[in-house]
Amino acid sequence: MRITVTVDGTKYTDEVEPRTLLVHYLRERVGKVGTVVGCDTSNCGACTVHLDGHSVKSCSVLAVQADGSEVTTVEGLARDGQLHPVQKAFRDNHALQCGFCTPGMIMASIDLLADNPDPDEKAVREGLEGNLCRCTGYQNIVRAVRDAAHHMSPGAGPEAEQIKHVGVGGE
Amino acid sequence: MTATIEPEVGKSRLRKEDERLITGRTRWTDNIVLPGMLHLAVLRSPMAHAKIVSLDVSAAKDSPGVVAVYTAKDLDPDGSIGMPCAWPITPDMKAPRRPVLADGQVNFAGEGIAVVVARSAAEAHDALEAIDVEYDELPVVLDMEAALAEGAPLVHEDLGTNKNAFWVFDSGEAGTGGSVEDAISSSEIVVKRRFRQQRLVPAFMEPRACVVDPTGAQLTMWSATQIPHILRVMTALTLGIPEHKLRVIAPDVGGGFGGKIGVLPEEMMTVLIAQKLGKPVKWNESRSETMVTAHHGRDQIQDITISANADGTVTGLKVELLADMGAYNGLVGPGVPILGAFMFNAIYKFPAYHFACTNVFTTTTITDAYRGAGRPEATFGVERIMDELADELGMDPMELREKNWIKHEEFPFTTVAGLTYDSGNYEAATAKAKELFDYDGLRREQAQRRESNDPVQLGIGISTFTEMCGLAPSRVLGSLDYGAGGWEYASMRMLPTGKVEVTSGASAHGQGHETAWSQIVADQLGVPFEDVEILHGDTQSSHKGMDTYGSRSLVVGGVAVIKAAEKVIAKAKPIAAHMLECAEDDLEFAGGKFTVKGTDSSTTLQDVALAVFAAHDLPDGIEPSLDSDATFDPENFSFPHGTHLCAAEVDTETGSIKLRSYVCVDDVGVAVNPLIVEGQVHGGLAQGIAQALFEEAVHDESGTLTTGTFADYLLPSAADLPSFTTARTETPSTTNPLGAKGVGEAGTIASTPAVVNAVIDAVRHFGVNDIEMPLTPMRVWHAVQHGTTDAGGAGSEAGGGLGSIDTSGGAQ
Numbered sequence: 001m002r003i004t005v006t007v008d009g010t011k012y013t014d015e016v017e018p019r020t021l022l023v024h025y026l027r028e029r030v031g032k033v034g035t036v037v038g039c040d041t042s043n044c045g046a047c048t049v050h051l052d053g054h055s056v057k058s059c060s061v062l063a064v065q066a067d068g069s070e071v072t073t074v075e076g077l078a079r080d081g082q083l084h085p086v087q088k089a090f091r092d093n094h095a096l097q098c099g100f101c102t103p104g105m106i107m108a109s110i111d112l113l114a115d116n117p118d119p120d121e122k123a124v125r126e127g128l129e130g131n132l133c134r135c136t137g138y139q140n141i142v143r144a145v146r147d148a149a150h151h152m153s154p155g156a157g158p159e160a161e162q163i164k165h166v167g168v169g170g171e
Numbered sequence: 172m173t174a175t176i177e178p179e180v181g182k183s184r185l186r187k188e189d190e191r192l193i194t195g196r197t198r199w200t201d202n203i204v205l206p207g208m209l210h211l212a213v214l215r216s217p218m219a220h221a222k223i224v225s226l227d228v229s230a231a232k233d234s235p236g237v238v239a240v241y242t243a244k245d246l247d248p249d250g251s252i253g254m255p256c257a258w259p260i261t262p263d264m265k266a267p268r269r270p271v272l273a274d275g276q277v278n279f280a281g282e283g284i285a286v287v288v289a290r291s292a293a294e295a296h297d298a299l300e301a302i303d304v305e306y307d308e309l310p311v312v313l314d315m316e317a318a319l320a321e322g323a324p325l326v327h328e329d330l331g332t333n334k335n336a337f338w339v340f341d342s343g344e345a346g347t348g349g350s351v352e353d354a355i356s357s358s359e360i361v362v363k364r365r366f367r368q369q370r371l372v373p374a375f376m377e378p379r380a381c382v383v384d385p386t387g388a389q390l391t392m393w394s395a396t397q398i399p400h401i402l403r404v405m406t407a408l409t410l411g412i413p414e415h416k417l418r419v420i421a422p423d424v425g426g427g428f429g430g431k432i433g434v435l436p437e438e439m440m441t442v443l444i445a446q447k448l449g450k451p452v453k454w455n456e457s458r459s460e461t462m463v464t465a466h467h468g469r470d471q472i473q474d475i476t477i478s479a480n481a482d483g484t485v486t487g488l489k490v491e492l493l494a495d496m497g498a499y500n501g502l503v504g505p506g507v508p509i510l511g512a513f514m515f516n517a518i519y520k521f522p523a524y525h526f527a528c529t530n531v532f533t534t535t536t537i538t539d540a541y542r543g544a545g546r547p548e549a550t551f552g553v554e555r556i557m558d559e560l561a562d563e564l565g566m567d568p569m570e571l572r573e574k575n576w577i578k579h580e581e582f583p584f585t586t587v588a589g590l591t592y593d594s595g596n597y598e599a600a601t602a603k604a605k606e607l608f609d610y611d612g613l614r615r616e617q618a619q620r621r622e623s624n625d626p627v628q629l630g631i632g633i634s635t636f637t638e639m640c641g642l643a644p645s646r647v648l649g650s651l652d653y654g655a656g657g658w659e660y661a662s663m664r665m666l667p668t669g670k671v672e673v674t675s676g677a678s679a680h681g682q683g684h685e686t687a688w689s690q691i692v693a694d695q696l697g698v699p700f701e702d703v704e705i706l707h708g709d710t711q712s713s714h715k716g717m718d719t720y721g722s723r724s725l726v727v728g729g730v731a732v733i734k735a736a737e738k739v740i741a742k743a744k745p746i747a748a749h750m751l752e753c754a755e756d757d758l759e760f761a762g763g764k765f766t767v768k769g770t771d772s773s774t775t776l777q778d779v780a781l782a783v784f785a786a787h788d789l790p791d792g793i794e795p796s797l798d799s800d801a802t803f804d805p806e807n808f809s810f811p812h813g814t815h816l817c818a819a820e821v822d823t824e825t826g827s828i829k830l831r832s833y834v835c836v837d838d839v840g841v842a843v844n845p846l847i848v849e850g851q852v853h854g855g856l857a858q859g860i861a862q863a864l865f866e867e868a869v870h871d872e873s874g875t876l877t878t879g880t881f882a883d884y885l886l887p888s889a890a891d892l893p894s895f896t897t898a899r900t901e902t903p904s905t906t907n908p909l910g911a912k913g914v915g916e917a918g919t920i921a922s923t924p925a926v927v928n929a930v931i932d933a934v935r936h937f938g939v940n941d942i943e944m945p946l947t948p949m950r951v952w953h954a955v956q957h958g959t960t961d962a963g964g965a966g967s968e969a970g971g972g973l974g975s976i977d978t979s980g981g982a983q
Contacts, residue, residue, distance in 0.1 A: 017293075033202040034195015036425075038376050039458035043881035046376060074195035083193065092188040094850045098681025099192030100376040100425030106193065125889040132881065134376050134426050135681050135920075137853030138889035 003067040007032060008076025016063045022056075023047040025063035026073060032102050034075040038132070045131030048104035049073045055111035057104075057130070074103035077110075086110050089148035090141070105131050111147045118149050154156030176762055179690035180909075183846035187705075188679075188688040193424075198422040199378035200395045205451035206749040208382070209238055211441060212295035214285040215460065216277035219313075219874020220326070220534040221306035223275055230301035236294030239448065240302070242285045243274040246443050250274055255405050255500065257654035258506035264336040265532070267327040269499035271436045271443065279535050280462030280496035280875050286440055288448065292455065311874040313492040314530040315472060326498055333636070335496050335530035336505055340512050340588065342524040348587035349523035351478075354487025358478035362560050368468040368548045369944050370495070370868040371543050372462055372878070374886055375680075377425020379465060380455040381438045383445035389418045389711075390446070394438055397427040398718040399678050401655065403710045405434040405502075410442060414710055419495070421708040424680035428858070429540035430465055431680065432720050433502050437464075462879045467868050468541020470495040471508065473552045477559075483566050483574045487523035490515050490552065494530045494538075501539030505530050505654060510545030510639075510721075513588045517553045518597055518637050518812060519575040524587040534874050540720060542858055543916040546638045547923060554634045554924035558931065559940060566930070569601070569610070572635050590639065590675055592810045595907040597635060599899045600836040604814040607896055608834040608966055615816050621936060629831070630819045630933025634925035639810035641806050641906070642721035657723065658804035660716045661731035663692070663739050665797040666755030667784035669777025671696060671703045676716015677728030678708040682915060683847045684724060688732055690843055691909070695736035695762020696776055722811075722913030730907045731803040738799035743779045749773050749790040750782060753812060757924055796887065809904040811912035813837035815921040819929035823937070826952030828864060828930055833966050834896045840904040840912035848914050852897050855918020861887045862919075863926035863943050878917075885945075 007030050014029055015128050034077060035058060038046030047058040050072040051110060057073075059111040077084035089095070096102040105128065112119065112133065113163045124137065124145045141171040191197050228240040243250070253268035272283045285302055289295035312326035317323055318333040326333055342348030355361055382393040391411065396402050399421040407414035424431065437454050445452040456464070476489040494508040508528040516524050557575075561568035576597050577584045585591045605611075610631070617629040642648070643657030660676035673692055677684060689703040706712045716728075740760050747765035748755045751772055758765045766773040779797065782788070786795035815835040821828050835852065842848045865885040869878050878884040903910030923944070930946050931939060938958025942950050 012682065018391060019293075027202075032195070033199070034197070036199060036201070036377070038378070039881045041458065041880045041882045043886075044376065044458075059186055060395070074193070078194055087193040090193050092186055094846045095852060096188065096189060096192055097683070097850060098376065098426040099188070099197060102192050103195050121894065125892075129888045129890040132376065132886050132888060133853045134374055134428070134858070134886070137855075137857035137895065139853045139894055140850060142889060142894070 006070045020063040023058035032073045046104040048107040070071040089144040093144035095140040095144035100131045106147040173224045179693040208451040210292040211454040213283045219280040219311045220309040224305040227303040231298040234298035236290040239288045243272040255498035258503045303699035311534045333532045335619045339527040342587045344801045347589045351487040351489045351523045351525040354523040355478045358486045359481045361478045363476040366473045368469040368471040373428040373430025375426030377753035378461045381441045382453045383441045384451040385445040393420045397431040400716040427680040428542040466539035488744040489525045492528040497535045497537035501537045507545045511549035542919045574651040596902045601814040608816040625755040628933040630929040632817040632925040632929025634815040634921045636921040639808040640722035641726035641809040642723040643727045658802045659728035659731045661735040662800035665780040674706045677724035722915040734801035807906040809912040815925040817925040817929040821933040826948035830893045836898045838900045839914040841910035851914045852918045856922045859919040859922030862923045
């Protein structure tokens with residue numbers, strides 16, 4: 001089937017098999033290997049991307065379902081050489097070790113903050129329940145998300161604008 | 172050309188690694204795409220134990236996109252290839268051949284039977300459906316005790332037994348202590364318990380993968396492995412490939428936890444197929460495959476007897492283990508329980524000790540190293556039995572520990588297991604932990620809740636621990652029949668522009684080596700942190716090494732970096748003296764500068780590097796190079812320690828557990844990067860707590876792994892874990908010049924008994940003295956309802972005085 005998808009701001013038109021998962025399309029056809037596959041049961045969240053502004057596990061979406069949509073991956077977050085505030089917060093708070101879950105965790109965190117700009121610890125923990133990390137024990141991830149929330153709060157400067165940009169699908 | 176003054180070691184530097192990891196520019200093995208690359212898919216046995224009566228791959232060969240299909244006979248016609256085991260723990264250890272693909276018989280569910288090569292991974296997987304296998308089922312062997320019983324079905328018929336090996340250490344015989352039997356028969360109290368270490372899945376987030384390119388001058392192999400250097404040697408030996416024709420690369424690796432120590436049948440088949448076809452080939456496993464075929468961890472039954480005087484002084488400890496190897500020996504699997512043998516006496520001055528381990532084959536996935544490897548199992552056993560002894564004595568469990576532990580002033584201390592602990596201060600770590608935890612306040616609350624019959628009871632769990640890190644002393648490893656050394660390697664290149672390239676044989680998979688090593692180099696050479704590049708995980712650039720496991724990277728590999736730096740400075744010194752027109756003895760090196768003593772005449776190391784590059788005016792007989800390489804093989808392990816305290820609320824009506832607080836004070840010696848140390852502790856705690864509360868690999872009665880996906884195997888999410896309070900004390904190690912002790916496994920080792928002790932402590936007054944892990948609400952509720960001792964009831968151990976207690980068995 002023929003699909004047209006905008007990925008990280010670039011439009012792609014491709015023939016795909018109906019069974020092709022979005023994650024495989026992104027990795028193998030578009031070359032967005034920043035998005036990774038950690039499981040085959042949609043439990044780990046490593047493959048989380050944004051589809052029209054909302055986080056989805058790209059292993060549970062068919063590429064054909066993304067036809068006509070905007071996809072943002074971790075590779076599309078940084079703008080003009082500036083890290084997205086959530087990316088920066090992950091680095092600043094040592095919220096990653098091996099980094100395999102990190103792209104998905106960052107994408108899920110951005111969506112979480114779009115829904116709830118000032119989550120408490122419990123809200124972050126529950127909000128990230130669908131993303132597994134084996135290295136960090138989550139404590140620094142929670143810290144990073146709350147730190148990012150602080151930096152993106154209204155009046156916090158240009159970073160606050162960036163979340164909006166990505167939060168609606170990078171248009 | 173600036174020199175850093177403030178020491179880098181000890182700074183919480185943000186990690187160099189993170190830039191690529193947070194932007195998705197990471198190089199995972201599965202990201203590697205080569206021209207003409209083909210893809211593998213492996214057909215795996217649904218049976219745990221069966222003869223393969225017939226195997227028809229003809230239809231699969233005709234499937235779309237398929238290039239070839241191989242069985243054992245195609246890949247290894249002589250049946251001569253077997254996966255290596257590097258740790259033959261006894262001369263008579265049984266070593267059944269583990270073939271690349273099942274050769275006439277499958278011995279665990281998930282064992283590979285055939286492999287399809289196709290143009291795409293999807294086509295390869297499609298073709299698996301077309302393979303026809305007929306099995307003749309054999310009886311499964313799933314229980315270790317049943318496996319050892321007379322007349323038990325045999326995993327490997329030709330071995331005539333399911334016993335892999337028997338290994339024993341006795342302090343009386345070794346001369347390190349007294350006789351345990353004497354201690355038991357003459358002590359006032361004897362307590363015996365049986366504990367079970369359930370089988371776990373390491374569950375690194377990146378599944379394993381391997382890409383092999385046979386088209387270059389060397390055969391290049393990328394693998395999601397912890398051990399690129401060992402893998403290179405083992406691949407050469409296993410497949411008969413000349414080692415110099417083989418390059419192994421571990422690119423970014425998404426976690427390991429011991430689970431990526433191994434020489435995999437899949438790696439060997441990828442090499443063999445790439446060679447046969449002359450094309451690049453990729454194997455990339457699914458999570459479901461990982462769960463059944465990547466090795467599992469733990470899986471021990473521990474029968475522990477402790478004897479003591481009425482005042483709480485322990486007189487002896489006897490440990491009898493059964494350890495499940497699964498269907499074959501792993502690379503270091505048989506040695507894992509032995510690592511624990513040296514840790515059962517933990518931080519204590521036990522005067523007599525006996526350890527015996529029987530390794531058993533069963534028709535299950537193999538077991539091998541998993542975070543802590545042997546030491547978590549041992550720490551669990553001793554910390555649980557100490558609580559049981561305290562209860563029988565009517566003592567506070569902390570008081571019992573304090574009575575028996577090695578005092579600060581007694582270091583170095585040689586234990587009954589024969590290890591010499593270089594340094595430690597258990598008093599300091601414990602005092603700090605108790606203060607952060609409010610130990611006395613929580614004890615008061617616990618008493619109130621008991622008195623008022625609160626449906627939610629409070630328990631306090633203690634785990635004081637030490638571990639042996641820095642798995643080197645090659646001589647010691649040799650004395651334990653480990654097949655390799657434990658030294659580590661580093662090299663250093665001063666580049667003409669003053670930047671520094673460093674290679675390390677310790678290959679990271681998330682631990683932050685690039686950052687920590689840069690800090691070490693910055694201090695040693697006096698160059699900026701940013702001017703240092705750390706290269707690792709490629710046998711071409713870092714041409715030798717022993718890789719990363721057992722918390723050895725920093726305390727062995729980090730020190731090798733120091734040794735390499737010392738050589739660079741030594742090589743630079745005569746050149747600097749020549750440049751400054753002085754005698755070498757007149758020079759001192761500090762902060763990146765050679766200075767003529769007592770003058771302001773100086774030159775920087777970078778200036779020397781440029782002079783070496785130009786080589787216009789070097790002293791006679793000096794080669795134009797500052798390059799160095801070095802190895803470090805310490806004389807002793809390092810021994811981190813700590814005190815972990817857990818407060819658990821247990822709902823006696825539902826069995827549910829809430830971890831109210833978790834405090835740990837770890838002493839890892841000098842912390843090169845406290846931020847990384849803290850992160851390692853957090854992650855370790857999560858894994859240890861998960862063993863206590865959530866995780867278990869379960870086989871059904873047919874030998875099928877019923878927890879074969881992340882939907883069934885309960886890996887904790889953020890919502891399942893509490894926040895931790897972590898702190899440190901710092902007692903430098905004296906076994907290495909960094910003073911570092913290692914931290915990677917500490918959290919995992921200490922937390923499991925802390926949590927279980929807390930839960931048992933909460934419900935002990937219901938007659939509960941054991942609950943099998945993981946402590947599910949059902950198990951906790953059942954224990955509260957029935958009390959564990961009801962279901963015990965094995966015979967008692969001989970002992971005098973206060974009596975003897977035996978509750979082996981457990982309720983679950």
